Amino acid sequence: MPELPEVETVRRGLEQHLVGRQIVRVEVGRERVVRRTSPEALIAGLSGTTVVAAQRRGKYLLLPLDSGDTMMIHLRMSGQVLLAAGGAARPPHTHVVMYLDDGSEAWFVDPRTFGEVVVFDPDRVDVELPPVAQLGVDPIAESFERADLRRIIRSTSRALKPLLLDQQVIAGIGNIYADEILHRSRLRPDRSASTVDSRATNRLHEAIIDILTSAIEVGGSTLGDAQYVDLMGESGSYQDDHRVYGRAGERCLTCGRGWIRRTVSGGRSTHWCGVCQS
Ligand SMILES: [Zn+2]
Numbered sequence: 631m632p633e634l635p636e637v638e639t640v641r642r643g644l645e646q647h648l649v650g651r652q653i654v655r656v657e658v659g660r661e662r663v664v665r666r667t668s669p670e671a672l673i674a675g676l677s678g679t680t681v682v683a684a685q686r687r688g689k690y691l692l693l694p695l696d697s698g699d700t701m702m703i704h705l706r707m708s709g710q711v712l713l714a715a716g717g718a719a720r721p722p723h724t725h726v727v728m729y730l731d732d733g734s735e736a737w738f739v740d741p742r743t744f745g746e747v748v749v750f751d752p753d754r755v756d757v758e759l760p761p762v763a764q765l766g767v768d769p770i771a772e773s774f775e776r777a778d779l780r781r782i783i784r785s786t787s788r789a790l791k792p793l794l795l796d797q798q799v800i801a802g803i804g805n806i807y808a809d810e811i812l813h814r815s816r817l818r819p820d821r822s823a824s825t826v827d828s829r830a831t832n833r834l835h836e837a838i839i840d841i842l843t844s845a846i847e848v849g850g851s852t853l854g855d856a857q858y859v860d861l862m863g864e865s866g867s868y869q870d871d872h873r874v875y876g877r878a879g880e881r882c883l884t885c886g887r888g889w890i891r892r893t894v895s896g897g898r899s900t901h902w903c904g905v906c907q908s
Contacts, residue, residue, distance in 0.1 A: 650681070689704065715734060716734055769802065805898050816830075
């Protein structure tokens with residue numbers, strides 16, 4: 631599932647290729663991707679508008695339009711935004727086609743159709759898109775200092791893994807990067823935030839910034855079971871740097887002594903080393 635680094639990679643592609651383009655015409659296939667509104671609302675909201683910026687908050691792509699509205703794209707499990715030459719053969723599960731004024735096309739492709747595309751009024755975001763209005767701080771797009779994380783850690787006794795995954799606290803971190811960040815910080819996923827001292831909080835802060843930034847630099851992570859690719863269809867390569875995610879049963883690359891454990895809670899798997907994480 632695309633997380634902050636993958637969505638940021640897509641955002642950069644959109645900034646380069648979609649900003650300044652006019653969306654001439656729109657086709658909607660599967661209605662599920664526009665379930666928040668309707669195909670008619672998406673077509674009316676996008677047709678004839680020009681994309682003026684490409685922004686991101688957490689895992690949400692936000693594309694302000696010259697109409698004053700904003701297009702939101704959420705990739706969810708398997709969504710892709712692809713740019714293609716006009717008339718190019720479309721992959722299966724292409725649910726939205728945007729015809730652009732230079733003859734190219736932007737596609738929203740999503741085999742599992744959990745993703746969505748919607749046009750909303752940013753002044754009414756709390757009513758029209760509550761999950762976006764309720765997002766916590768984005769550690770890459772916004773200012774996120776050590777003191778900000780210290781405030782978060784001090785405010786709760788929740789376990790670190792669910793805390794990192796809570797989009798209303800910190801926006802953009804999902805299952806893969808939470809595991810990698812906690813491993814780098816040498817903190818157990820089930821460790822209570824109330825037991826994390828300021829030195830460990832600083833390690834956690836550094837790991838959040840470093841890991842997300844490094845992953846963005848190489849285009850994010852593309853895993854075997856997911857279809858994440860960038861705007862041009864290219865895979866990321868940060869999966870090669872994963873030290874715990876997807877390595878259950880392997881010897882820990884960091885300490886060389888522990889074995890990577892995989893525990894499942896609430897339908898999510900957690901990967902960690904019992905020797906170097908405490
Ligand atoms: Zn270890």
